[in-house]
Amino acid sequence: MSAESACPPPLPVWLREALRSAVSAELIAEVVAVDLDAAFDHLRDDEEFVAALTASVTENVRTLHRVAMGEVELDELDLVQPRRLAVVQARRRVVQASLHLSYRVGFLTMWRDWVGRLDAVEADPARRCEGARLLTELVMAYQNAALAQVAREHMLTEESLQRSRDHLRFRLVKDLLNSDHVPDKFELLGLGYDIDADHIAVASRADAGSTDWVRRAQATCAVTDVLHHTEPDGIHVRFLARRAWTAEARAGLRRLLAEHGVAAEVSAPARGLEGLRHAYGQLGRLRRIRGAFAGKHQRYQLARDGVIEYADVRLEAIFLDDLPIAAQLVEEELATLSGTGSGLDVLRETLCVWLRERNYAATARALHLHENTVRNRVHRIEELLGHDLQSRHAELMLALRLHDLLAGLNETATPIRRAM
Known part of the structure; x- marks a missing residue:
């Protein structure tokens, strides 16, 4: 956007006079209604959200009017309620597309109201046309400036919440893998993973191949759920759930890892919560065995494709104890x-x-x-x-x-x- 379109020239006196009483409770209520209809219908019964939306619309209507009256410069905007609403929206998991849609329909409603006021008091067609053009430039410039602030606030809040959710999920998985921890049903629901399924655990390095193999495993190996856990040393552990890990499915997973160049340790399949923990324990043994056989994999025809399965070294794993x-x-x-x-x-x-x-x-x-x-x-x-x-x-x-x-x-x- 050019500097000229970002900061439109001041409105002429005759246009300001037409808009002198353009702020009204009816206009604010109308904008709130169209926002709810267009973007937030699922939140119309959420009293906190509607209150925050109303406060945001009120500040935007009044601040836009102050800019139109020449009382505030566009580049001096410091919106409070709209930014607070962006935080509430992020917490409600409202996507940015809905946020942008609400601004479009809301400011279009304001523009129509103001152009209607101009048409009601201005008899000169040329002035009505010029006034509509100037109002278009002003409303669009204000909308862009306001969106820049609220979109950034929304993004920062989303990032903060995601870090918090990731941390909570990390703690949840870590507790779940502890054999002394007895999870309640709410913890298991919070995982979003079928704990009763047949699990295989796969450990890979942070820079080992891409994560495309995970998506392909879901498509080609009938993996129904994936639970991701990152170890403190950067090793990525993924639990892959299936109704049953058949020999054919396990062979397909190994081929998939090899095709993507992923050096990985792969547990034997195990079912349920104890099976999940058992599979995780096998990964620790596999990692120790891989390190111990460093340089001698070829002698025993191990990991020729970069993958070590528990079945390849079952006896060694038993003797580790x-x-x-x-x-x-x-x-x-x-x-x-x-x-x-x-x-x-x-x-x-x-x-x-x-x-x-x-x-x-x-x-x-x-x-x-x-x-x-x-x-x-x-x-x-x-x-x-x-x-x-x-x-x-x-x-x-x-x-x-x-x-x-x-x-x-x-x-x-x-x-x-x-x-x-």
Whole structure:
């Protein structure tokens, strides 16, 4: 808007005289009525709101009249009641579109009333036409100036309320995830989330991909509700509700995360409030396991798509609750192969691949080695273990995984041998 249109010239004396008594209780009541009809019909029985609306309209009618009479400059406007109404509107969750609509219909009503007063006292058609033009410029300029103030007040109040609501929701979810907290029905209603559904919890980094995957999950994985919680370290946790998380739906969710490049931990499905808490607890274990396996994911074919599901590391997650037992299993199964040093780590990697492939040639191809090299390593491994590799496949693979898990956790309970 140009400076000229923002601050229209003063009205001529003859036009001011026509508007000398333009402020009336009838006009104020008419403007309030059209505002309610056009924008706030659902609030017409709200006494506080109607009182605030009436006070706002009264101040706007009187202040516009003072501007028309040359008593107040347009750029000196400091509206009180209209700004207070904007706060009330924000608290009632009235959208800005309704606020703007009320100003349009309200000021149009004022303009029509004033043009009618001019027509009633002015016989000269040229002056009536000129007066209507000047009033149009004045009313539009005032409307724009007033809207700038009230829209800003509305926006700031909305932002403040949203921060307050977000904080309240954060506290509500945090309390809900605490196993000692017994929520009442009002807390559960305040979540806006189906607590009785089948839940999967997904943890991702703040900068991991976009949030488009959440919307797509709702569309393609039949997710009915999403509950978002942000951890203090910036990790985003989203609980996804479904009637039932089938194997097909879980596979679809994993593909979706991978397609969006989201590195995430994904819990097993669980139902109800206790299931929600159980899924959240699994995320904590998954995050510890991901960190402990850092650099060794490929060895165990973990997170090749950036996603770790609870089912991928269920045994490791169980042993997190009893690290001494995990350390004892490693000691008993791997014997001296559990020591430190690059040579032993190479042997453990060879053993891991051999247990997976069950074949010298395939193991050699996977490690980019000559087959004889693999045979020599396997022979050395059998010497260290004290038995051949034709038995105890599952125990050895679990021991290897727990060895790397414990080493990554750097737990004092880990009796990992030191290189001699």
